[in-house]
Amino acid sequence: MARAQSQYLRIYDTAGVTYQRWQSYYANTTVSWDSSSWAYVPFVADGFTAGIGGNEASVNVTAPATSVVIDAFEQAIRNGRLVALSIYQFDTLQGNDSPQAGQSLVGSFTGQVVGGSSKLTSITLQLGSALSPIGAQIPPRKFTTAIMGKGCVL
Amino acid sequence: MSWVLATDPLALVAIQAGQVNTPSIQTGADGGGRLDTQQRAVALGEPVPIVFARRRNDKGGILISPGATEARFENDTSNAVTAYYHLVLSEGQIDSIPVKDVFQRSCRVGSYSQTYNRRAGTWTPGNAIAQQVGYDFPECPYYCGTVGAYPGMSTLSFSVTIPNGFDQWNRQVHCFIRGGMHVTRLVDSVVGPSDNFADLVNWMLSNSGRVPAALVDATALSTAAGFLEANGFTCNCWLTEAQNYSDLLAKWAPYFLLGESNNGGKKGLRPLLPINSNGTIKTTAITPEYTFTEDTILPGSLEIQYSTLAERQPFVAQVTWRQQLEDDFGIIRTAEVRYAGTAESGPYESHDLSAFCTSEDHAVKVGAYILAKRVYPTHTVRFSARPQTHNTTVSPGDIVRVRLLRQATAAGQTYHDHLYQVERISKTLAGDVSYECSHFPIDSQGRSLVALDVAAATGTGILLTSNKTGVGCDIHSSTDNTIPGETWSAADWDVLDAGSMQELAYNYLVGSPSGSTINTDDGLDNQTIPQSFSIVPTGSAAIDGAGLKPTVGTCPGGTAASVKWFYSSSPNGSFAEFNNFGSQVYVVGSAQISATPGTTIRAIWYCGTAPQETYQAVIGSGTLETAGSYYTGKYYKDGVLWGSWTSYGEPAWIVLWVDPVFPANQRNRVYTRRSDGTTGYIDDFGTSVIVTLNTEYLRSSTGAIIVNYL
Numbered sequence: 001m002a003r004a005q006s007q008y009l010r011i012y013d014t015a016g017v018t019y020q021r022w023q024s025y026y027a028n029t030t031v032s033w034d035s036s037s038w039a040y041v042p043f044v045a046d047g048f049t050a051g052i053g054g055n056e057a058s059v060n061v062t063a064p065a066t067s068v069v070i071d072a073f074e075q076a077i078r079n080g081r082l083v084a085l086s087i088y089q090f091d092t093l094q095g096n097d098s099p100q101a102g103q104s105l106v107g108s109f110t111g112q113v114v115g116g117s118s119k120l121t122s123i124t125l126q127l128g129s130a131l132s133p134i135g136a137q138i139p140p141r142k143f144t145t146a147i148m149g150k151g152c153v154l
Numbered sequence: 155m156s157w158v159l160a161t162d163p164l165a166l167v168a169i170q171a172g173q174v175n176t177p178s179i180q181t182g183a184d185g186g187g188r189l190d191t192q193q194r195a196v197a198l199g200e201p202v203p204i205v206f207a208r209r210r211n212d213k214g215g216i217l218i219s220p221g222a223t224e225a226r227f228e229n230d231t232s233n234a235v236t237a238y239y240h241l242v243l244s245e246g247q248i249d250s251i252p253v254k255d256v257f258q259r260s261c262r263v264g265s266y267s268q269t270y271n272r273r274a275g276t277w278t279p280g281n282a283i284a285q286q287v288g289y290d291f292p293e294c295p296y297y298c299g300t301v302g303a304y305p306g307m308s309t310l311s312f313s314v315t316i317p318n319g320f321d322q323w324n325r326q327v328h329c330f331i332r333g334g335m336h337v338t339r340l341v342d343s344v345v346g347p348s349d350n351f352a353d354l355v356n357w358m359l360s361n362s363g364r365v366p367a368a369l370v371d372a373t374a375l376s377t378a379a380g381f382l383e384a385n386g387f388t389c390n391c392w393l394t395e396a397q398n399y400s401d402l403l404a405k406w407a408p409y410f411l412l413g414e415s416n417n418g419g420k421k422g423l424r425p426l427l428p429i430n431s432n433g434t435i436k437t438t439a440i441t442p443e444y445t446f447t448e449d450t451i452l453p454g455s456l457e458i459q460y461s462t463l464a465e466r467q468p469f470v471a472q473v474t475w476r477q478q479l480e481d482d483f484g485i486i487r488t489a490e491v492r493y494a495g496t497a498e499s500g501p502y503e504s505h506d507l508s509a510f511c512t513s514e515d516h517a518v519k520v521g522a523y524i525l526a527k528r529v530y531p532t533h534t535v536r537f538s539a540r541p542q543t544h545n546t547t548v549s550p551g552d553i554v555r556v557r558l559l560r561q562a563t564a565a566g567q568t569y570h571d572h573l574y575q576v577e578r579i580s581k582t583l584a585g586d587v588s589y590e591c592s593h594f595p596i597d598s599q600g601r602s603l604v605a606l607d608v609a610a611a612t613g614t615g616i617l618l619t620s621n622k623t624g625v626g627c628d629i630h631s632s633t634d635n636t637i638p639g640e641t642w643s644a645a646d647w648d649v650l651d652a653g654s655m656q657e658l659a660y661n662y663l664v665g666s667p668s669g670s671t672i673n674t675d676d677g678l679d680n681q682t683i684p685q686s687f688s689i690v691p692t693g694s695a696a697i698d699g700a701g702l703k704p705t706v707g708t709c710p711g712g713t714a715a716s717v718k719w720f721y722s723s724s725p726n727g728s729f730a731e732f733n734n735f736g737s738q739v740y741v742v743g744s745a746q747i748s749a750t751p752g753t754t755i756r757a758i759w760y761c762g763t764a765p766q767e768t769y770q771a772v773i774g775s776g777t778l779e780t781a782g783s784y785y786t787g788k789y790y791k792d793g794v795l796w797g798s799w800t801s802y803g804e805p806a807w808i809v810l811w812v813d814p815v816f817p818a819n820q821r822n823r824v825y826t827r828r829s830d831g832t833t834g835y836i837d838d839f840g841t842s843v844i845v846t847l848n849t850e851y852l853r854s855s856t857g858a859i860i861v862n863y864l
Contacts (some may be wrong), residue, residue: 003541005585007856014366048419051550051578051590059419082368087581089541107581110368113557129421130364137362137399139201139245141306145653147202148223148242149300149646152279154195154324 002092007045008038009061010084011076018154019081022063022071026098031095033099041069045085050107059085059109061125065118073125076113083127085109085132190259191326193239196221200394202307205244207334207390208349213512214390215332215478218243220310223302224273227294227323228282235292236315237323238277240299243268243308249333249347253634256312257328261627262634264314264327267641273304275311289318303645334390340379349388351410351510352379352423355403359421360397374415374422377433381425382410384433385519391510409507409520411608415550424551426523428603435652439600442555442573444544446537451558452586455538466528468496471521472504475511477618485618489514491521491611493529514613523613526604531593537573541585552576553594556735559623603634670764671710709761716760724752 006025012018023031032065043063061071061083076083086111090103111127118124131137143151200221209215224240243251247270258264267274279298285291295392333347337357341350348354352375354504372474382388387410407423415424428436470492477485486508492498505524511517535556548554557571574591581587595603709715720729759766 003585005541014368037189046582051415080366082366089545089585104546106541111420112366116198127419129369129400129419131362131421137364138358138397138402139204140358140361140392141202141245143196143198143200143202143223143242143395145198146650146655147304147307147653148196148198148302149649150297151198151223152195152225152295152296152299153297154193154222154225 001146003089004086004092004096005089006068006103007043008033008088009043009045009087010043011081012081012084013081019075020059023099029097031098045087045109050109059111059127059129061085063123063125065121065123067122070118073113073116073123076125077116080112080130082110082112083125085111085127184238189257189326189328192324193326194219194221195225196223196242201396202242203393204246204350204393205248205331205334206337206354206393207331208347208388209332209390209478210349212476212480214388215330215512216334216348216390216392217328217330217478217484218392219326219328222327223304224279224299226279226282226298226507227292229284229286229292231286233286233292233318234315235283235294235323236313237294238275238313239313239327240273240275240279240302241310241312241327241329242304243310243329243331243603244335245307246337247336248331248335250637251310251329251331253630253636253638254632255330255332256310256630257330258312258314259322259325259328259627261722262630262632263627265628266310267638267640268308268310269640269642270308271305272309272642273414273645274309274640274642275302275313275661276643277311277313292321294323298344298455300649300679301646303642303647303650321500330531331392340376341383349390349512350379350382351387351389351406351412352376352382352392354389355407358399358402365421369417371417371420371422373416374420374424378412378423378425380433381412381429382433384429385435386513387411387519388513389514390476390512406510409505409511411520411523411815413551417550427608428553428602435605437601437606437609440553440573440594440596440602441600443552444548445555446544446589447557448559450539450542450544451556452538452540455536455588456556456558457536458533459535460533461531466532467501467522468529469525470497470500470502472502473511473513473517473521473523474504474506474508474693475517476508477513477514479620484512485620487514487618489517489521489613491518493525514615514768515611518611518613519608520531522608523604526607530603531596532595534577534590534592536588538586538588541587541763544764545581545587548576548579548589550576550579554589554591558589670713670761672761672764672766676775680863709766713762713764716733720758722754725754729754729830 004025006023009020009022009024010018011020018036021036021038022041022042023033024043026040026061027042030037032038041063043061045059045061075081086108087106088099088103089106090100094100109127112130113125114128114130115126116124117126133134202609203220205216205218207214207216220241220243221576222239222241226238229235229237251266251268254263256260256264256266279300280293281296281298283292283294310327310329312327314323335357336346337348337353338345339348339350339353340356355378356370356372356375359370360367363672389406389410407414411426413426415422428440430436439648470490473489473491475487475489477487479485490502503524505520507517507520511520537556544554551575553575555571556568556571560568560570562568571597573594575594576589576591578590579587597603597606720731722729
């Protein structure tokens, strides 16, 4: 047996509409998995972290700064789109040119594109939650003129 | 609680695992309140409060003191003042409040009307106090507000009439809430009031406006809700102050024996204790999800961090909670928990749960948990493991076993063999998985020691009665469950529109800049040998290595390049364009060179209509001589002096060169070809003249400009 891992990335909105499906293992080819087509984009997602602390670091995805990637990133961060990352592991001796039906899910991560950085030739997307660790959010509403008018002074 | 970032999370795992709780600041209980105060007015910008409560099993509910947004004051002929207050009770819809639960100061007085999603009451805000003959003028507030809309809020209109001589019309109104904001309960999927902290968290995540549903771990929240319901950990609170969601969760979740979870990016809650399928605390043997041994743990990756002595000193956990009476205000109480025979004279560590906890057992179990997590767990670990089954089966919160052999020379062998609760999992591209775990101590039967102590901890069961004494001031009965009819008013939109939403057009169209990318060159960066600049028109060939038309660079965007020539009688005069290349190759002939000093010839390289570089030759002074006549002048490029020039020959033509020192063995010869085809150099500058490289010249029947510069 020879263990290998492949990564899949899907960009979609809160209504479930999918905009991008990428995979980074099967080079220069579009593969079928989970009833969908996944285009090859040589991205790298750093280690998924899950925990019961609630404040685990976000996942970063680094990809070449092609027009497809940059456009997808800008649209995602502008519209608060979601990104679903999945890691599958499989035995390469049973096949290495397309996703295997029996490959097992090792880890997954769902987040929004909350930030990023870029050099001229590469771009790194930061995935996480838009819930800011600073700033007041609860209760969510404030009293405004549109709600209570002028208000009394007692 | 403030956020702290650390580079070594192993040191923080103990805190995240709940081993060290932040004790409360030494102040009065959060759940307490003052009764006989002046009615408070709401200020614009204040948060809309949230009442989250549900009274059941003789526990729960909360007394609130809502702020007023509108008021009205009027008096009758006996100078009795009637005060009207419009109060905002809560965000969302709450249960109707019976008469017995509405107070002004500590008395059941007045009348009221409650509604939702609109302004309660039919009165108009204002001060209608009139001077009554024979009475003092009551000083009532003059700024009474305007009628608001209050969308999505529960409101209450309260009025009370106070006889002349008393000023109690301005006292605070209180309401005892038995059923707070309606939410969808995770336990039974019913929409109604709730006292389940997981329901509150679910509501906050949905309504904070920042977390989409896909990032909410509904499964984890449901499990947490079941745990809270099964163990009686309830939440009855009134949120009035703006705070950060994460801060609130970090502060309150441990007091429900819950931890925040982040599973694959999805936020949720997770019980800090092992639980059974029905949500109760598991007090039977624990079966680890996976056992890590030398076979899976990467050599050298194990790190152990032991708890400090300060963190493990015995102490008394003093937990403040709120006993909420059925027909009176809540009584703030404390529960003290310690291990038998320890800390009999302290130290004391206070934890204030009075803002939300109305159960003694809840308070005592929290105290027991805080104590047990300090006493029993001794360390945290971090290790990396090669990928195996645990890749897909172990999740944060699971219990795992780590069993490693310690083989010491001449000292036998022992095992590091403990159970751990997984706090954090990091999976890398290389396949290895990093675990951070906290010690999960068990007894000889494999049962969690912390869980055993928490499950066994119970309160005294003693409920105190109200210490209310003196002559009662209630007008209404303490058993009056009447719900008054709803009355409401339309909003004053003339005022509300002043704060209406201003909607901006959302312009997605983003353009890119256009235009030339060429900037003016200051000439200070040119350290290379410049190209020779000659002025042979395109298509004409010079001889002996002469250059082409000015190779002044490529114009961006495919813009056409051109060279234009200008002539002026002085460098500062007006320039006239000329271009008489025609079929001849000369640019400036003797007929066009004047002996007048200051005559200026300018060549400008254009990209389209934008000038790029300017070459300028200014004639200085000289004597026109036959067979060797010459003129001298200065040569400029973009306004910067580049060198001098001298013209030779008959007719006169110009050679330009610069003056920096150059190797002495370089020679410069200038040639000319006459109309009869003969050639020859007219001068050999030898070594006494600073020479230039790339001497180029033009075939010309009359003359030409040759520019050479270094």
